Amino acid sequence: MAAAAAVASMARTGAKSSKTWAAGLAGLARACGAGRRPDRRDRLDMVILAVLASGRGERTANRWLDALSRRFVDWNEVRVARTRDLTCAVSDVPAENLVKLQTFLQGMYEQVGGLDVTALVSMKPSEARSWLGRIEGLEREAVEAVLLIALGAPTLPAGEGLARVSRRLGLVPRKASRAEAHKLAAKGLAEDDYRAFYSLASEQAAGPCREDKPDCPRCRARTLCKSKGKW
Ligand code: SF4
Incomplete structure (x- = not known):
């Protein structure tokens, strides 16, 4: 069954009202x-927070980000750090999340010649989605998490x-x-x-x-x- 038909069918038989979702x-x-807590981080930190929050939630991501910020001088140091040093800084972070973070940092570094999100945060959602989509290894969920959490897009x-x-x-x-x-x-x-x-x-x-x-x-x-x- 096509997805649209399946959803239409659920709308008749089992879909919940917006009130139920709100509840x-x-x-x-x-x-x-x-x-989550109020956004008081700079733009780069917000983008990194969103990558870490993908599939884990913002509370966990905030904790990991704080721990990494205490241990490393800047995100460039995180980009080139050994996995062992990263896990020493944040013991409960799964290896796949560290790979995702370093993949993202490396991809940004190669695209803009540094860790600078000035252009990214000023893009329209469609442009930002395309820009992020060019980073190899950054899966779709993380791309949409950046759009939602760091760029405020309704996705x-x-x-x-x-x-x-x-x-x-x-x-x-x-x-x-x-x-x-x-x-x-x-x-x-x-x-x-x-x-x-x-x-x-x-x-x-x-x-x-x-x-x-x-x-x-x-x-x-x-x-x-x-x-x-x-x-
Ligand atoms: S852990 Fe999941 S399945 Fe178990 S009670 Fe909570 S919501 Fe339900």
């Missing part, structure tokens, strides 16, 4: 606490974590694919809520609500959950 977001925020990254949490909280049908869940979330949420929902859902998915053997007994969103770890 889902409010419930997640109550259960997990505020997922919702289509991560598997967001889809999984949306299914388990009953916001989309349990059999919805990632693409279908993403379309329903983008439609059901207010654009102003994209960032908060993406961040909280990503944090929840990277924490207790993992794919296999979710940690339901310790999950603070348990009262909202429709699956209780059964699917």
Whole structure:
């Protein structure tokens, strides 16, 4: 079934109203606490924060960014650092996130001859998407996270974590694919809520609500959950 037809079908049978999505977001925020803090970082830091927040949430990304900033002089030093030194600075950061960060820094370095986001942050979303898309190894979810978090564009990254949490909280049908869940979330949420929902859902998915053997007994969103770890 084509994605559009599948979503149309869900709209008839299982799609949730914007009120339900707003209530889902409010419930997640109550259960997990505020997922982000006010933006007081410079532009480069915000772009890097967004790359780190992709699939992990902003609270975790802020913590990692602070730890890296304490340990390294600047982002150029992070760009060329050994993995061992990076993991010493932030012990709980998965290797794949470090690879993603260094890939992004190296890609930017090669594109503009340094670590400078002045041009990027002044681009239209379509131009920025194309610019970021040229960085080899930076996956689509991270590109959209930069647009959403650092550039303030009304886009919702289509991560598997967001889809999984949306299914388990009953916001989309349990059999919805990632693409279908993403379309329903983008439609059901207010654009102003994209960032908060993406961040909280990503944090929840990277924490207790993992794919296999979710940690339901310790999950603070348990009262909202429709699956209780059964699917
Ligand atoms: S109770 Fe379990 S399945 Fe439900 S949201 Fe929490 S961790 Fe996920």
